[in-house]
Amino acid sequence: MSAAGGSNPEYVNARVRSRQSQLFSDEDYRKLVRMGPAEIARFMEESEYEEEINALGSRYSGVDLIEFALNRNLAKQFNDILKWADGRLYDLIARYLRKFDAWNVKTIIRGIYSDIDHDAVDVDLIRAGEFDDRFIDRLLDAGTIEEVVDRLDGTMFDAGLEQAYEDYEDTDVLVPLENAIDRAYYENLLEGLVVDESTEQYREYLEAEIDFRNARNALRLARSGADIDPAEYYIEGGSLFSASELVTLSQNPTELLSKIRDSKYGDDLSDALDDIESVNSLIGFERALESALLEYADSLGYVYPLSVSPVISYILAKEQEVDNIRAIARGREAGLSEEEIEEELVIQ
């Protein structure tokens, strides 16, 4: 359960593959789409989510129950993985799972900003990252954003946060803080990563994720026409764009799209790119990015079975499952038709 000692990919991968085979299948989704929130909760009770549904069942109901059970199960699964992994494998997995630390810190700051009470923020946290429960509770107990920033002293978010807090005090918007947290996460992702043959794929995957995030941010900025400097949102480490390129490209969506089409991701995304050019919808493109990543991650596990890749593949598949179930539950609650919900799902 730490970065010390030798790594144990055999043990972790055997458990992870078993868990992966228990994820919901196409068939299950087809059933779930036809159910109401209460039925979905009952369906989940008979699956992997039994413990969480039972634990939360007395306090919440309906879509809230489903949502909180999903969050808790996600956290439990990922904590398990971190608990099993040792040595180098732990480091590689923790790198990726720190995104939940980033998520938690952002959620806590948002909670304080909008004055939401302690418990309501607590259920929205996904305690799957590297911060332990006590540290997260300490962050939760903070009364002001300044205290949160102080308590994060010494963590990986430390660096840019002080500066961002000053910006926040000047402008009273959360964007600089959230931006600083996201950038800290992404910059730590590739920093000091020792790349050998078996982690080469992992690095490629992380680079693809950063590239896609940059592309998405640039497209969103180009669409919204907001007067924001795209360089502020640029994340380093990708292989597709440089900061200055992104600035020029975000003013010219057509060129941005052709740049993506000419890149190594062009083949996977060509349908989505056609879509975005004809229908002009960003949602379809963002979903295509997600499923391209997922497909890429799925193939990861087969080339180097004894590396971190199968674990990352599972983490992504699990996250996608949680997103899908949430989309179904929320979609049913909002009264969307079955076809509309099915369009929202990303199923490999």
Next chain:
Amino acid sequence: MFGDAIRYYEDTTQMLENILLQTQSSGPAISAPAAAALAVGLAAFGAGYAERGIGAAAMGAIAEDNDLFVNGLILTVLPETLVILALVVVFIV
């Protein structure tokens, strides 16, 4: 002074000749049973290393699903055949 050097040279030559003679007369560095023992030992070492990985994976699989115990056990001891085959060497030397 010069005589000492010559005597020393003759001594050394004599010593080297003796060593050369000894080496020619003796057999291989280790005896046949010792070599066979080494072979079995190395095979066992290899089997142990293979079982390390398989055992870890089997434990993982069993932890998730208890029904996999028998399969896990069989797969874990498969590399043991290496040692059994190496044991044949002991009987043929």
